[in-house]
Amino acid sequence: MTGVPLSAYLVLALVLFCIGLYGALTKRNAVIVLISIELMLNAANINLVAFSKLGVTPSITGQVFSLFTITIAAAEAAVGLAILMSLYRNRKTVNVDEMDIMKH
């Protein structure tokens, strides 16, 4: 536990965030996009927890904050999935690039 430096956590978070960003921007399936967004959120959570333990002024606040973030992410995922379901019922598709009706 003590041997792992802060930068290792940050690099992990960065890698996770980049994978999430890549997935959110390139995948056609809306479910994968949602999962990618979760990845990006969790990358942020890792940062929060890492700083709360190994930051300049370590504090429990970071861990509490990450709990809130996880809760909100869950709620967001629920809402996102609900929208996805109703979209699928209406348009028979989960492809993101076919969802462009708000362009007009």
Next chain:
Amino acid sequence: MMENAWLIPIFPLVAFLVLLLVGGRLRERGAYIGIIFTLASFMLSLLTLMERFSAPTYKKTLEWLTLGGTQLTAGFEINQLNALMLVIVSLVSLLVQIYSLGYMKGEGRFSTFYAYLGFFTFAMLGLVMAPNLVQLYFFWELVGVGSFLLIGFYFYKQEAKAAAKKAFIMTRIGDVGLLIGIILLFWETGSFEYGEIFQAVQSGVISDGSLTLIAILIFVGAVGKSGQFPLHTWLPDAMEGPTPVSALIHAATMVAAGVYLVATMFPLFLASEAAMQAVAITGGFTAIFAASIASVQKDVKRVLAYSTISQLGFMMLALGTAGYVAGVFHLMTHAFFKALLFLAAGSVIHAIHTQDIERMGGLWARLKWTGPLFLVGTLAISGFPLLSGFFSKDEILMAAWTNGNYFLFILAVITSFLTAFYMFRLFFMIFAGESRRQAKQVKESPAIMLLPMLVLGVLAVISGYIQTPWFGTFLGEWLVEGNETVLGAAHSEGPAWVMILAVSVALAGILLAYMKYARTKLPREGLVKENSTLYRVLENKYYMDEIYYFTIVQMIKGISLFLSYMERFIIGGLISTVTGSIEGMGKIGSKLQSGQVQQYGMIAFLGLAVLLVIFALTGGYLR
């Protein structure tokens, strides 16, 4: 009465408005409205003239506009010339309107015709009453509009349409000269009022050069309106209008407006020797030029049109040789006998439905009233002794002689000969010889048409006696009263042989026409063969229309073609560049909005990345 003279032009205006509003319902009864109002106008004019014999000039102006330090006024003035013109215009208008009752019978747009006549009469009466140049210019243009409407009355005829446009545009060319002249005059004197202008002219405020320029520019306006060379070509074409219109506008009133203008501005012209020369030479040349064309034309109205141009040239010649009285006197007598001739010609046309004199002949026995009346008009215009034209033409010749303008005097004498010749050629070809039509078809015109002709016939005989070398020069004395120094003598004294010469050339002209066309003693092709070059040149009016077509019209067409290409390609190109680039930008912008959320995200991310790179490279400071 004079203080109420402003009502004179108002009456025809009211008639015009009434006919415009309810004319459609009144139909032929609309004519009586026009006639009644014009009659009122004529009565008032007559009373005004009567009063003017004893009373001084009446002038009433109201302030209209104040521009800086200059006040523009509007009002009316009754001086001798104005009063005389008012009576001439309203009388001829009244007679023409009565005549039209018969002539225009069966015309569908009867009330429109009378509405236009009312409008024209209003404009012309307003023109002669104007106390300053701005007001004169307004009515001058209104007269042009009235003429345009009346010439183009048969607007469904292509020729009438073209003639109306031609008349309007040709006179506009002159009007531009007049406008520039008025502006220059204002520039020099700071006033539009006749009185102030003449005072400035006499006190020598204006330099000789600009005085000449102004006078000539104003004369250009008169040239356009009075059909003087080289702006005369619209007048013969204007004969496409109904014949009563030709009598009113193109014989007695509107074309006289140019002469009236020169007469009104006479002190200005007198101050410039060169301008007087220009007026006299233009007039003299126009007189003989038009007379020579009139000698070969075959359309009765065109002969009369060219004779009008020629007679107007006479008036200009008189004014240009300082014969103020002679010019105005001839203006008056000409108004009567030329209106008579036009109405009589209309009566002939009404009877046999053609204007080609080669298809007429032998109508003397058939048209028992029209024939003698036409003869009276013809004698009067030819300068036959004891008729009105004789006295006024004599006055003009005297003026030219006493002025020492011998060349113009000779021109005028030759023109007198030609006038007598072509008028009697016309008369004999219509009334003498054998009838070329079945005589039973020819019927004399109704009394309603003959009555105005009769009135004009009487006037054509007697109106000369108000200014004769024998019984007194009443008109001249009255006209120049109070202005003797400026307007010149009431009567030009000259050697007696001038009158004898005038009479003998007139008689010679009549005799020649008689030999050629009535007795056929001389072959008709005696002097000038029908296929000779001279004849063809004359018949084609010296090719003036063609010259204008190939020079001015083509030049303007060329310029307009160039400008239209300029407009289409250069200006249009610029505009489409601007609109095209904006449209292109919009298209690119709308392409950006694809609805693909992932693309938006990508762009936002790339933008952020670029910002971060810049931030990293510059160390946080953008310089």
